[in-house]
Amino acid sequence: MDTSDAAVVGAQDVLAGFAAQVAAQRSAVALDGGPSRRMTYGELYGASEALGRRILKAGVTPGQIVGLLFDSGLDFTIAALAALRAGAAFLPLDRRQPAERLAAVLAEAAVEVVICDPGNEASVPDGPRILRNGDGDTEPDAAEVSLPEPDGAALAYVFYTSGSTGRPKGVAVGRAELAAFARAFADRLPLRADDVVLQIAALGFDVVIEEIFPALIAGATIAFAHENGPLAPHELTSLMEQRGVTSVELTTTYWHEWVRQLHEEGRRPPAALRRVLVGSDRLDRGLVGRWLHWGVPLIHVYGTTETVVTNTMHVVSGEAVSDPDRPVPVGTSLAHSSVHILGDDLRPLEFGETGEIAVSGALARGYLGAPQLTRDRFVEIRTGPDEPGTRVYCTGDRGRLLPGGVLEFLGREDAQIKIHGFRLELGEVEAVLERLPWVERAVVVKAAGAEVSRLLGYVRRVGAPNPRALTAQENGQLADHCRGALPPHAVPAEFFACETFPVTVNGKVDRVLLAETDADRATMSVSAPLPDGPLLDPVCADVVRAWQDVLGRTGLDPDQGFIAQGGSSLAAMRVIAGLRARFGVAVPLTRLLRARSAGELARFIETEQAAGTGGPSKELTEHRV
Template structure:
């Protein structure tokens, strides 16, 4: 069975759609970055100027240009400019470790890295760089452009390259063409009903392909893109305040983040922002109780599915009461957008009947493949026979399992391999394992995702060189070994991919099929170590004791140091949000997420709270 009907001949030119907005609505607001705002006319002028600067810096059609910014607004303008210069843009996440950042730039063969003053120092050594200072809107209205003079990229031009986690320990560069970007942008805008009076929040990290979805469909529709002040995660209260202030009508959030936001709204007795028209959440397990609460507020919740290789988003489902009343059925991820079609295949890559389970494959507007990796491209982008009388069809094999319901809605049922989703990011566990095995004294590594306390975590199991076979399976590493592994990972992996804990094994447990028993290792990780709260470790400071105790509850461990940062001890931004909610309930003081992200210790968090308590009582609570 197949759902969707890709129509390649109807794929519009995304810059032409943008140009229509410039001609019809030059004074309408296009990009809202707070201090810096650009109308469609202003954005047209700025992107023409930037395209000329790129050309002057040596950028030619077919070149790849790295973007390393602290502002999403600059990314949006620079991306349009790169397309106008017929170059492909390469978004770079400033939070990537230096080693990985340099590797991504080198493997993509970027001819230029464009940065701003806040990120200039992060540009890898030896790279040709261009430092931008994006101007704000000029007071005079720009003259309407001559449409005949608008640059027009060729449909076959490469538009962008996004890097994703790879099982070999090296990021995979997914190359997407201009035709496919155009086709997706229009299909997405039509599917979710974007309008020219929408305000779309751009809050995803700049190395995450959701930024494509946040920017280009909006510009093609004449909507406004509102940018978060930072690409660091926002605490739930910060998100609500930003959305109210900017009048946001549309936002996509990682499912786990959406869960924390809804819990925060309920705890505060608040509702979603008034202007909000829709919230999109990624294909992940939805908390049905929170879904029920959300539906009572009357704001549409869209469950979406897609991959970087199949151009961001492929299916959309408007969540309804069935998500609450039918707990035995997965919440669908919906029907296909117009730029693609969905297939369910058996082990021989043949379509299965409706209701049967198999691998999800996508056809239609797909990535060209993996940059510089022809064998991997051939493995994942294959030709199938979709049915009797039909010719070969190129599809992307997602590695996800699913089934199509009789009404055509897709149900996502999980992964077939060791890829997982952690804190909203897809991650190949093999990527982390390979990085760990580069440490000289690590013979083999296996990484599992587990839940300890209330937080999803990665745990790395390592067999050290020379470990005797009879060594206990749950042995601890020395503090020096743990510190070395953590430092090595931080230099090679993004923060969400660094294991929270490391455990030593003598031999890896195996399943009856002879494979590593990851389920057994996850159980070991969940039960290893003490889990009961210790006696007050910082009794001399009751506020600090309360902070540390809250960390222990959320992370499910007592092995925490009040003098070290929350993130450095296995926390995440999502876990920090839970801590923030509990500390506010206890002390009445909202702690910014940035306090945790800048490696604030329990002592620092306690000091922040204490400085804002009107009259601290001996117990540490508000009087």
């Protein structure tokens, strides 16, 4: 991996900013996990120091990578700081990932120790040693172990992202680069000691870096909204009001849903809110207009895992959404990076010219165990005839720079997409499907025009052309095979059989046509229509209809869960809004996601109605961390 960027950003370590805040405001609240779990900066410093010594006592040496497997964002933060204080790098893990994928990632990163909470021990694959992080856990004589001096040239963390070959790739970021990003981000907003930053991103999603480290070097408080799983928009609003949140970043699709529901319910954003950051997809102009009416600053951001999370920011104004033919800008570069627009020959283009977006400055060191891929994506360009070479990451995104250095994002150049906030290489999903012995070719697309993002999988069987629809057994096998090898957001919602794939004039598969066509889908569906009459009770029938309305499909099985039939957390938010309007019951998002059938959810609704709550249940209002 290339380490030349450390010289660009200097050797400062991210722990220096945190230590300065500990010295300045030791008794200030650093982590807020609710009334029963708060930690001051001094307590956080002590907890991370003690765990850092235990990490070294467990045999980890400086420079090694340790795995972190937590449901709790608060405990994740302690463990991430502890790993850095031990001189190690950390690798966030997600127990929702298939065991096969977790094992492969741990093996490639040579992880020998995984730190986790007691509830996640069973999810750790065989091989690495487990180091529990919980009350009463100790390591004999760990207090005698000396912590190493911080080293800005060392590795800070690794995040695994989707890979086009079917194999995830580990993006490795150095400590100096992390420090440069955290300072640039905190200064640009700016974050202050009286800010309360909400940590809401999934712990396996690199936005968690943005939620934690800039806040810690600014002396702000981090409030946590994890452990119980994702939040529906009305749950988010309640939590933000309870914790006095001033700053939050949301995926664009989630933000869209939140604004819709606030508007429909006649509510406003929480009073303490100073800013909302959004990124990962294009903004809906109509919803931007509604938001701006409330007067809370909206900040559009852009960045990638390889370029240390976020590189540009733009405070959205009414002028930015006035031209329907222009995308909402994603802004100007933060201090730790610079944006370039490149032509096919890697030549920097002029203002207004469209090309590939590339980023220089504080970049990832490269991809673990993939030197050729690193060389392909991290390249050297010359910004002028007499200028030295500049290392840049070629993002694969298309865009253009306006006068003043304002970036417009115009979409992808390849088969990588954004879904539910995650970048996904469609080739990874296709490669997994093609491992099935009866699948000759697979093509996966993101459905066009759908209000809720979903993936569609098209497969061609091995052997002679066969136009028949997929059987229920084949459909189930495809879904189960994907769930066993891919993260939840990468599993297609529907599968279809194709005798031949449509092609463009250049002979490539016409993904646009596959994404847009609805023809013959009814004949390809293997689901039965919704039973009528006595087969379903009225509440259960209404639940199934709510699912079908949101997913745009008929014939869902009331004896299966919402997720098992192609639902997602974002689609579930739409369902919850509909159920609230129909029954006057606030169904917690996690309750819907975990329900094993429509009947189970119907029984919950009936229980809430019988209790006469008419609003949030106890389960909804308890946000544990």
